[in-house]
Amino acid sequence: MRTQLELNIRRKGAMRGILTLGSLDPAFMGAEKVDGGSVVLDLRTVEFVEPAGLCGLAALLEFLISRSRLVGVRLSGHNVPAYLERMDFFRLFGHRIETNVDVSSLEERRRGSPGTLQELINFHSEEEIPGIINRISEILTNKDYRLRERAAICATLSEICANAVEHGRSPFGAYAAVQAYQHIVSGGRERRGEEVLVAIADGGVGVRETLSRNPKYAEAGTDNDALRHALQMGVSGTGEIGRGGGLAVVGQISARAGGSLSLRSGSGRITYYGDRTNSRNVPTFPGTFVRVSLPRIASSDQPLSKTRKPKAEN
Amino acid sequence: MISLNTVRIDPVAEEGREIFDVTSGEAGGRLMVTRGTGRRVREALGEVLERLPSGGVLYVDTRRVELMDYSFADEALGILASRVAGGEYGERRVVLVEEDRELLENVEASLRQRGLAMIRVDEPGAAPEIVGEVPEHLVETLRTIYDAGSITNADLAAKLGLNHTAMNNRATRLVKLGLIHRHKNTAAPGGRQYSYEGIA
Numbered sequence: 195m196r197t198q199l200e201l202n203i204r205r206k207g208a209m210r211g212i213l214t215l216g217s218l219d220p221a222f223m224g225a226e227k228v229d230g231g232s233v234v235l236d237l238r239t240v241e242f243v244e245p246a247g248l249c250g251l252a253a254l255l256e257f258l259i260s261r262s263r264l265v266g267v268r269l270s271g272h273n274v275p276a277y278l279e280r281m282d283f284f285r286l287f288g289h290r291i292e293t294n295v296d297v298s299s300l301e302e303r304r305r306g307s308p309g310t311l312q313e314l315i316n317f318h319s320e321e322e323i324p325g326i327i328n329r330i331s332e333i334l335t336n337k338d339y340r341l342r343e344r345a346a347i348c349a350t351l352s353e354i355c356a357n358a359v360e361h362g363r364s365p366f367g368a369y370a371a372v373q374a375y376q377h378i379v380s381g382g383r384e385r386r387g388e389e390v391l392v393a394i395a396d397g398g399v400g401v402r403e404t405l406s407r408n409p410k411y412a413e414a415g416t417d418n419d420a421l422r423h424a425l426q427m428g429v430s431g432t433g434e435i436g437r438g439g440g441l442a443v444v445g446q447i448s449a450r451a452g453g454s455l456s457l458r459s460g461s462g463r464i465t466y467y468g469d470r471t472n473s474r475n476v477p478t479f480p481g482t483f484v485r486v487s488l489p490r491i492a493s494s495d496q497p498l499s500k501t502r503k504p505k506a507e508n
Numbered sequence: 509m510i511s512l513n514t515v516r517i518d519p520v521a522e523e524g525r526e527i528f529d530v531t532s533g534e535a536g537g538r539l540m541v542t543r544g545t546g547r548r549v550r551e552a553l554g555e556v557l558e559r560l561p562s563g564g565v566l567y568v569d570t571r572r573v574e575l576m577d578y579s580f581a582d583e584a585l586g587i588l589a590s591r592v593a594g595g596e597y598g599e600r601r602v603v604l605v606e607e608d609r610e611l612l613e614n615v616e617a618s619l620r621q622r623g624l625a626m627i628r629v630d631e632p633g634a635a636p637e638i639v640g641e642v643p644e645h646l647v648e649t650l651r652t653i654y655d656a657g658s659i660t661n662a663d664l665a666a667k668l669g670l671n672h673t674a675m676n677n678r679a680t681r682l683v684k685l686g687l688i689h690r691h692k693n694t695a696a697p698g699g700r701q702y703s704y705e706g707i708a
Contacts, residue, residue, distance in 0.1 A: 320544050327541050331574075342610055345575035349614070352541035352577045428621050436582045436590075436621050443578040443617055 195231035211241030223477035318367035417462030524564035546583025586618035
């Protein structure tokens, strides 16, 4: 039996052609039905991949590979395959999936991507995190990020990486990716700046089950209820004092930067903006997905970078 | 943050005081992340602390650390403060050497979660401040002790308009939190009396 998985890629507007975590929802839903046969994931309408979409894709593929005889990924054009190659996607998945892309031709043209702060990386334990942080900190230093920006990005990444492997019990560990985009930062008057996106996905038990180990949250209600609890200071699965501060601090960091923190787990998805939290229901899928947006607004007394791009580019 | 407005000169030169630079040593570094790293740093701090004489003070210097995350701050400093407050290190105390910068927020968040506080100085000898949480009714007591340098229970009680027992209870709480030293003056008029002094 062959299953074709669809995506929800917008055809119009600012999000046109972008593979986000949300655009994977139809595939997450279809993936639950895959059992034994072959499966094809059609990414041909994708023009641009953002880190949360990339980490979500990695988690989806891990799930499909464990359940099917053959997993195929269809891509079109040059930019998306080239970007996926630069993000180490084919190094991690090339030998485990079938694609219509000639990866060897991409390798020859391989060059660094200016906005890539962390390629797609697979890790399994907390011991790997300091190395990941050291490396990204060095990249940020070389790109002249200020110490406080560097601290915000690194502390965010380390904290959500630690959550992923601590609560994970994930068959594939966790995937992370970090990308910076130069573009017009939305909101109010046109402000040129940059947005750093930090994304992580794991295949573990999810937030509701982790929290339910704490008797206080044993009846956590819906996945969205559990996600809202998890954002509060001091809420953790163990209930130990001092635990459960990491995610709350990440929420504060992103809100202070004018960004957001999104969590997807089970059938819940919430986005925290500091002054408000939005939530919606999504198709149930194992694991936890985190996306943090950290805008950097170029201050008016500072010369702006020459490369102004009207839209985010991979 | 509450300033305690006391400046004393070169306290670290005194015996029983030691500075530990968190960037040094086997577990040390400028990028301090994860509970695992925090645990190793705490163990290193604990070893130094145990070698100090009773009443000794360990200055934990994080000024050269570029960044720390909440997990590290809680594991290295939150749990250390909790063990000091739990009496694990006897009369030995810990002072944080750090400037008022964003990195401190993680330490603050951890200590507040734990209902604990530490004495912080910008540099050894500088004015002591509080990081974390001190119960409202104890802040004035703490400030008065630091202003005085050293003060007896009776003098403190007189200054704050409290009876001796109430005063003793409040100061005992601060002793247990690891924020002050307490000495017993056996030669005091009227017999045994406590006096208190700041740790930094």
